[in-house]
Amino acid sequence: MGHKSSKQKKDLTHLSEEEIERLTKNTTYSKQQIRDWHEGFLRDCPTGKLDSKKFLEVYKKFYPEGKAEKFCSQVFKTFGKYMFM
Structure with a gap:
C-alpha cells in the first residue's frame, strides 16, 4: 500500500556519457554532433x-x-x- 518504486524516472533532457558513447559507436556522428542535435531537439521539445x-x-x-x-x-x-x- 502506498509503496513507491525506488527507481527514479530518467531525466529526458540529459544525455549521459554512456548514451553518447553508444550513439557514436552506432552512427557516423561525432560526440559534438550528437550534443548539437540534442540541444536542437530540446529547443523544439524542452521536456525531452x-x-x-x-x-x-x-x-x-x-x-x-x-x-x-x-x-x-x-x-x-x-x-x-x-x-x-
Whole structure:
C-alpha cells in the first residue's frame, strides 16, 4: 500500500556519457554532433518528449513531398508506447 518504486524516472533532457558513447559507436556522428542535435531537439521539445503533432510538423519540414500523416501514424503505432509521449 502506498509503496513507491525506488527507481527514479530518467531525466529526458540529459544525455549521459554512456548514451553518447553508444550513439557514436552506432552512427557516423561525432560526440559534438550528437550534443548539437540534442540541444536542437530540446529547443523544439524542452521536456525531452516528442508528441505526434510536433513529429508531424518536423517531418513535413524535412520531407515536404512525403506522406507525413501516414508515416507519423505508423511510427507512433510502432514505437509510440516506447519512445514518445
